[in-house]
Amino acid sequence: MNDQRKGGDAEPTTHFGYKHVPESQKAEKVAEVFHSVAAKYDLMNDVLSGGMHRLWKRFTIELSGVRVGNRVLDIAGGTGDLARKFSDLVGPTGQVVLADINASMLKVGRDRLLDRGVAGNIEFVQADAEKLPFPDNHFDCVTIAFGLRNVTHKEAAIASMLRVLKPGGRLLVLEFSKPTNKLMSKVYDAYSFAFMPLAGKLITNDSESYRYLAESIRMHPDQETLKAMMVQAGFDRVTYHNMTSGIVALHRGIKP
Numbered sequence: 001m002n003d004q005r006k007g008g009d010a011e012p013t014t015h016f017g018y019k020h021v022p023e024s025q026k027a028e029k030v031a032e033v034f035h036s037v038a039a040k041y042d043l044m045n046d047v048l049s050g051g052m053h054r055l056w057k058r059f060t061i062e063l064s065g066v067r068v069g070n071r072v073l074d075i076a077g078g079t080g081d082l083a084r085k086f087s088d089l090v091g092p093t094g095q096v097v098l099a100d101i102n103a104s105m106l107k108v109g110r111d112r113l114l115d116r117g118v119a120g121n122i123e124f125v126q127a128d129a130e131k132l133p134f135p136d137n138h139f140d141c142v143t144i145a146f147g148l149r150n151v152t153h154k155e156a157a158i159a160s161m162l163r164v165l166k167p168g169g170r171l172l173v174l175e176f177s178k179p180t181n182k183l184m185s186k187v188y189d190a191y192s193f194a195f196m197p198l199a200g201k202l203i204t205n206d207s208e209s210y211r212y213l214a215e216s217i218r219m220h221p222d223q224e225t226l227k228a229m230m231v232q233a234g235f236d237r238v239t240y241h242n243m244t245s246g247i248v249a250l251h252r253g254i255k256p
Contacts, residue, residue, distance in 0.1 A: 014152055017215030026152045027128075031102055033209045038104035040204050042079050042112075047199055054081075056248050057145060059241070060174045061085050063252055069093045070140040073164065075129050075157075076100055076147025080109035080118075086141075087113075087122050097134075099127040129157040134164045141165075145174040149220035158233040165255040171235060173226065173251040176217040180246035188247060192217065223249045 013020040016029050037044065045053045061082065066072055068091045074083045077098035086096045098113075100106040103126055110124045127133055129144065129151050142161045151157045161171050179185040192214040200210030221229065223240050226249075230238045235253030242249050 015219045017212040017219065023152055027101070030150045033212055034102040035104045036206050036209050037200075037204060038079075038102070038108050041105065041108065042081075044199070044203060044210075047203065048196060052244060053146075056174060056243055056250070057081050057085075059243065060143060060145060060172055060250055061089075063241075063250065064141050064143065064172055065170055066090060066141050071095045071097075071138060073097045073099060073132075073134065073139045073142045075127070075132075075142065075144040075161070076150070077145075078102075078105045078109055078147075080113045082143055082145055083109070083122060084113055084116065084118050086143075087118050090121060092121055094121055096122045097125055097139075098122060099125045099129075099132070101126065101128050130160055131156075132160045132164050136163055137166045138164050139166065139169055141170045141172070143172045143174070146176065148173055148175050148226075149216050154221070155229060155233065158229060158235075162234050162255055167255055169255045171230070171251075171253045171255070173230075175220060175226070175249060175251075177220070177226075177242070177246055177249035178222040180242055184245040184247070223251075226251055 011022045011024065014023050014026050016026050021029060066086055066089045070090045071094060072086045072090060074086065074096065077083050077100050080098055083096050083098040090096060098109055100109065106124055106126055113122060130153050142165055148154060148157065165171060179188050196210045196214050197207040201207035223242065227238050227240055230251060230253045234256065236256045238251065238253040240249045240251040
């Protein structure tokens with residue numbers, strides 16, 4: 001569990017990076033981060049990952065099994081990288097819902113996709129991953145890329161994703177994880193806590209948001225813990241694939 005109580009009936013706390021804050025404040029603080037970074041989010045993804053995020057997302061799409069006529073929900077869809085590809089795959093008889101809790105990120109994604117002529121089979125919804133506003137058994141596939149670590153109650157979000165999936169539907173969670181060897185872990189720590197905030201300062205004039213992002217990665221459950229959370233929620237055949245020495249992992253589960 002990620003929450004703690006500090007005496008009596010005090011409000012439960014949860015982590016915001018390395019800090020502990022009241023649960024009721026985390027969503028607002030995360031929102032402030034993404035309001036700040038939204039305009040240059042794509043540029044920073046390319047800079048910070050050396051373009052690798054595109055390969056990680058391509059692998060996610062390949063494992064999604066999405067085909068013509070499917071309904072797909074992309075949670076924390078941000079600037080629309082996955083949604084654009086899914087729109088092509090499902091075709092005019094399918095539907096893609098790009099959902100994000102952050103209005104600034106959702107606007108960037110909507111504007112970007114409309115500018116590229118992506119319309120007709122895509123819908124934009126501001127939604128909380130913990131309380132998805134969709135019917136039960138509705139989607140063939142649900143994805144969340146680099147968003148789960150920012151959710152306050154991860155178990156609730158995973159349960160909500162299970163609910164909206166059809167039986168046999170797939171959940172794919174693409175997220176930063178734990179490097180699989182000590183050398184890579186040391187290199188990654190140095191990179192995350194030195195280069196990421198510096199790049200944030202130089203490109204967006206915001207080092208603190210990128211310091212939070214580095215810290216949030218460290219606080220996210222490791223590969224086996226996230227797998228166990230998905231199994232506990234009710235997913236079958238849960239597997240994960242490490243990429244780039246475990247810096248990123250893709251978890252996949254099936255709704256029974």
